[in-house]
Amino acid sequence: MWLADRAIRASGILDSDIPRERIGVLISQNSGEAAGTLTSIIIRAYVHDILAAIKKAVHLTPDQESAIEQEVKSGRMAPDDTTLLGRLNCAAAGFVCNRYGFIGPSHSVSAACATSLVALHSAIQMIRNGIIDAAIVGGGEDNLTHLHFLEFSALGALYGPSGQDRPAHETSRPFDAERDGMVLGEGGGMIVIERESLARARGAPVHAFVTGMGASNNHLGMVESSSVTQEMAIRASFRGIPYGPDAVDLVECHATSTRQGDVEEVRALKAVFNPSKRTVITSFKSQIGHTLGASGMNSLIRGIKAMKAEVFPPTLNYMHPDPEIDLEGSGLLITPEPIDWKGRDNQPRRLQVNAFGFGGSNYVVQVEQAMDEVGTILVSPGGEPDRDREKRGGSPTLRGLSFFRTEIDGRNCRMAVVAQSEEEALTVIERSASPAESGIVSPKALRSLAQQGIFMSREDVPALPLAFVFPGQGRNGTGALRVLSRHQGVDGSDCSCSGLRPPSLIVPRSRGEPSEDPVAAARHVRHGTRHGPIPHGPWHPPCGHGRP
DSSP states (O other), rough: OOHHHHHHHTTGGGGGGGGGGGGGEEEEEOGGSTTTTHHHHHHHHHHHHHHHHHHHOOOOOOOHHHHHHHHHHHOOOOOTHHHHHHOOGGGGGHHHHHTOOOOOOOEEOBBBBBBHHHHHHHHHHHTTTTTTTTTEEEEEEOOHHHHHHHHHHHHTTTTTOOOOOOOOOGSSOOOOOOSSSSBBBBEEEEEEEOOOHHHTTOOOOOOOOEEEEEEEOOOSSSSOHHHHHHHHHHHHHHTTTTTOOGGOOOOOOOSSSOOHHHHHHHHHHHHHHHHTEEEEEEHHHHHBOOGGGGGHHHHHHHHHHHHTTTOOOTTTTTOSSSSSTTTTTTTTEEOSOOOOOOOBBTTTEEEEEEETTTTTTEEEEEEEGGGGGOOEOOOOSSSSSOOOBBBOTTTTGTTTTEEEEEEETTTHHHHHHHESSSHHHHHHHHHHHHHHHTTSSHHHHHHHHTTTTEEEEEEEOOOOOOOEEESSSSOTTTTTHHHHHHHTOOOGGGGOOOSSSOOEEOOOOOOOOOOOOOHHHHHHHHHTTTTTTTTTSSOOOOOOOOOO
């Protein structure tokens, strides 16, 4: 409940207009989420069985028997009208719904260590199928008992088969040649996912986009990992989305430090990812241990936080490369220290998260950075004015164009720089800093800057109307402008839209939203539309790919 409360309140969904019947709750439940009262209730309820076993070994007088019974029951919970719901895993979603008034489809799922990504997968399917608009997803792995450790040890999966003694902080070592089994951890995480259009409409803070998910099941064993079926899940996660493995910068692996599991997972990745392109792979379990059913969600959250911080997260205790894993020539990189996660030509950062569970469950999610929060502070040497990158919905993602704000003669100004990357844009700005700093803002000076690819205008001067001009021939089909105006939120009365030949013109009127800069407008006209060149064939309005 604490995790759910934090996620719900941070999302602002309680203040949204989303109907409560369109909000679902999907809780991941695994072995560790059994109610903390369960052991107490069972021991108390079976006190007579305990006594019967003792009496087979030792003779007890009635007084001794009574004293033992009282001692066993003392401090342990007796069943009442609250204990049943308190220990039913399936009731967890109901508690969240009752507290916050959600009445959409809600339930718990269980698929061993893949559980939290299974919950996410179910929620995304319901959103894409129009059943719900938002969901609270996740869970925790808490109150692990000695039985958990005994059972994992019996499977040979728990840390320590080699008998080598290490300091506690060095025991979880995914991918390392000296890895010696998993270290169990307690913890969890919850998130709120929402249909993108609704989140945008209500101004919700968007941290990332789920672009795709894939799943498969291992038919080759209940516990053993299989690179063949894991590869199927990875490939399925790219199905229907506009990018492939080459665009993924980071993989948050399931890697649990078992001898076989880490090898099989890397083998699956090598079968999918391009060896000529670097992809960082990492495992959160090196830091917090294996949180079982919650591990997929924990890795997802860490990956998104790393993406926003622009840092590749480390895999601790990776000291000895494993020849059996053999990363040489694979393009895969494991780093024991955090390293910078540089962007690529204003493209969003992307990550993949793997979660594999006993019983054969393989689930993979693809995630893309939300560019809304991208912001770079330009601090120039020698007392030059600071320039904050302009945060405008969608604009930072335009290829070949970077937006900034600056101050000249005490006035705030907009700046657009034509360059292939942000790094190149900064270089162009630095070369032109002297004339800009001197306060020369005459039309001649602005034209000189424009010739260098720098376009400036004062923020207090209203932007001119935006025009789209098309020749009406070749790639532009009949009625393209009418379709464009309809999907850009412009009423028919707001534009002249002829259609065929001669050239057509759309001039949107002010609708209470900031217009494009004239420079941006000119560049968009030059290259087709603001969403890229117009393709051959019918024109389609821009839309998200695979985003719920």
